[in-house]
Structures are given as structure tokens and as C-alpha cells.
Amino acid sequence: MFSKFRNLTVAVDEDRRDGIRRLMAEEKPDAVILDDAFQHRYVKPGLSLLLTTYQRPYYADCLLPAGRLREPVSGMLRASIIIVTKCPPSLTPIEQNLLRKKLQLRPYQELYLTSFSYGKPYPLQPHKKNRWNNPPAILLLSGIAHPDQLLRHAQTLCSRVESLTFADHHAFSDADIQHLNNRWRQLPAGSIVLTTEKDAARLRAYKLTDKALLRAIWIQPVSVCFIDGREEHFTQNILNYVAENTRNQTMD
Numbered sequence: 001m002f003s004k005f006r007n008l009t010v011a012v013d014e015d016r017r018d019g020i021r022r023l024m025a026e027e028k029p030d031a032v033i034l035d036d037a038f039q040h041r042y043v044k045p046g047l048s049l050l051l052t053t054y055q056r057p058y059y060a061d062c063l064l065p066a067g068r069l070r071e072p073v074s075g076m077l078r079a080s081i082i083i084v085t086k087c088p089p090s091l092t093p094i095e096q097n098l099l100r101k102k103l104q105l106r107p108y109q110e111l112y113l114t115s116f117s118y119g120k121p122y123p124l125q126p127h128k129k130n131r132w133n134n135p136p137a138i139l140l141l142s143g144i145a146h147p148d149q150l151l152r153h154a155q156t157l158c159s160r161v162e163s164l165t166f167a168d169h170h171a172f173s174d175a176d177i178q179h180l181n182n183r184w185r186q187l188p189a190g191s192i193v194l195t196t197e198k199d200a201a202r203l204r205a206y207k208l209t210d211k212a213l214l215r216a217i218w219i220q221p222v223s224v225c226f227i228d229g230r231e232e233h234f235t236q237n238i239l240n241y242v243a244e245n246t247r248n249q250t251m252d
Helices: 015-028 075-078 093-103 148-157 174-185 196-205 211-216 231-251
Strands: 049-053 080-087 110-118 139-142 160-164 192-196 217-220 222-226
Touching: 015 160, 075 139, 093 110, 093 222, 110 148, 139 148, 139 174, 148 160, 148 192, 174 211, 192 196, 192 211, 192 222, 196 217, 222 231
Parallel strands: 049 080, 080 110, 139 160, 139 192, 192 217
Antiparallel strands: 110 222
């Protein structure tokens, strides 16, 4: 995350309350954004964002271990903003209205729909010989949750795509890298390894030494797009909240 947003302060602390206190004392930020903190009850945010996937929205899911919900669906009432992620870009107005009804939003809740937009792949190790030359095969390396959409995109880049999938947040071991190398070398000459920006960061941390494999690894960038062009509305919503609460702190 820090590699993509160099102008932001990124902090990690096992105790989020202590981490926030230190941030406020040392950095004095205008806002603190917590990642994956909807169930973190020790910190009560002023503005809560709840993300749910289009493929498995909370109304069609169950509590652990039968499903993936960490708390009952009624917990969605704490959210000020609900974002449905990984939507089809071609989602029609009728489908959007149907989705809104199923989500059972309250009057105080804002809804945003987002989808993925894939950019042009770029090499993990920039080199003058590294050019995208329509590879004969792609080995898709992913350690993310729900890589199905990424796989479908990879299949638009090449007629032959093989997958090497790990669990979300997987830390690569020596055996994993050896397996990756073996799988790649079994493919036709000129084949590449395509991976995500998150997995590329873990590969860099591993410090690969095989130069041939390094040159074969390409990164697939992805960005989030708001359906119906509502990105500006979303951004302004956040900025208005920050501005209003900054004024309140000044007056206190």
C-alpha cells in the first residue's frame, strides 16, 4: 500500500487504539483511515464504510463457519456508506435498483457500486528486452481472495492460461518459488508469469535470484472504477465529513 501512496503516512500497530494515539500525537493527521476495522469495537469511527462483493453480498451469505460473515447481517446498520465491489461494468439501471432493494438500505446510508479496470501489464524487473510480445502462454500467480475475475481478464490476454493459486495474504516459501519456477519452465518458450501488485510486493520481499524467472514476471495493475461515474460524489462525501469534523475539533 505504501509503495502506491508515498504521500500518505502508513502505520501498523497490533493495538489500534494505541496506534491512533501515537498518530495523533506525532503526525497530527486530518483523518485516520482504518483498514478491515468494521468489527473492531474498541475504536468507534465517525464514518463507517462496509464493502460487500457483488458475487457474494451480505444478504446472500451466512455466519462463519457456514458462510463468511463475521457477524449477523444486522451489523450493516452501523455503516454510513455501503460499497458493492467487483460489479460487472455493464450493470443495468434495473439490476442496480434490484440490488439496492436486496441490500435493504436505510435512509441514512449511501450506496456506491464499483468494478475493476485492468491496466496494461508491466514487468516486475524493468529491462530493455522486457516487452509485451503476445506470450504463447500465461501462468497466473495469485494469492488474493476470489481471483476469478482476474483469471477471466488473463484469458482475454492469451488463449492459454494456467493458474497457480495460493490463499489470500500468502507468504511465499522456498518450495512455493521452486514450484512456480518448475511450472513456468514447463510452458512454451516466451511464456510469462502474470501476477497482482499485492503478490508482486511479496515476491520482491522474497528477493528472487533466478534472473530468467525475474524477467518473465509481469504485473497486472488494477484500479477501482465507480459505476455511473460516482467517484467524484464519493470523494466529496468523504471530504465533507473530514472538513466538518475538523471544524468541530477546532471548536471543542
